[in-house]
Amino acid sequence: MNLDRYQNKLDRLKKLDPDQTIFGAESHEYRQNPPLPPEKLASFESQFGLSLPEDYREYLLKVADGGLGPFYGLYSLGGGDEEPPDYSKPFGLSAEENLRLFDVYAEIDRRLKAYGPAMDADLETELFEKYFRELSRDTDCGFVYLCTEGCGMYNILIVNGPAHGTVWFHDLANDAGIFPLTSPVTGKPLGFGEWLEIWLDTSISSLSDGSEELASYSEFIKQDN
Numbered sequence: 001m002n003l004d005r006y007q008n009k010l011d012r013l014k015k016l017d018p019d020q021t022i023f024g025a026e027s028h029e030y031r032q033n034p035p036l037p038p039e040k041l042a043s044f045e046s047q048f049g050l051s052l053p054e055d056y057r058e059y060l061l062k063v064a065d066g067g068l069g070p071f072y073g074l075y076s077l078g079g080g081d082e083e084p085p086d087y088s089k090p091f092g093l094s095a096e097e098n099l100r101l102f103d104v105y106a107e108i109d110r111r112l113k114a115y116g117p118a119m120d121a122d123l124e125t126e127l128f129e130k131y132f133r134e135l136s137r138d139t140d141c142g143f144v145y146l147c148t149e150g151c152g153m154y155n156i157l158i159v160n161g162p163a164h165g166t167v168w169f170h171d172l173a174n175d176a177g178i179f180p181l182t183s184p185v186t187g188k189p190l191g192f193g194e195w196l197e198i199w200l201d202t203s204i205s206s207l208s209d210g211s212e213e214l215a216s217y218s219e220f221i222k223q224d225n
Helices: 003-016 038-048 054-062 101-113 121-136 192-209
Strands: 143-150 153-158 167-171 177-180
Touching (some): 003 192, 038 054, 101 177
16 A cells, blocks of 8 residues: 555645535544554454454554545544444455345345234244344444445445455445445455545545546445346
8 A cells, every 4th residue: 555645645635625625524624533553453453353454554553543534534443423343253245245135125025924914013023133134144243434425324344254355335224235345447346545545536636627526435336246
């Protein structure tokens, strides 16, 4: 990860947007938190038995532990608006998979119908929760929140599991699901460094030449998933 290039782009973006017109800028105000002390990062990794992706850990240690970043800004390590996931347990999907809530709900409905119309409300709730846990395949663990796009939409970084080091779009609030993001350059899973640079480049271009700023990272979900 070329930290000097990232910092130069961060600094350029601040200068180009003194009125904080980029979406979410009024929230983070282009402020960067101090870098994360090495002992705190080591403690986090030791506590949960994991190793953070190298580009993300470099950013935390040498640039900033959150603040200025996509949409409403980067969370600090372990931060977020939601209940923190279980970092010590592996995320259950690989980079080639996803969790579509429409498909999950359809399968749950199929299973519930097998019980017939006599099923009472308490049993239906109990079975719904049981089936949802089974079908969601351990997607409530093994990641850190990177940022929110608002309205319950998040970008997350997998820190434990087969998809380690990849960034995903997380939208359960709107009944969408959890989807891996794909690099528009390489066609491979999107990592933290490229993820951040996409936002920096589109924001700088928007301010420089009037092109559209990044509307959502959902643009980088493969349509054939």
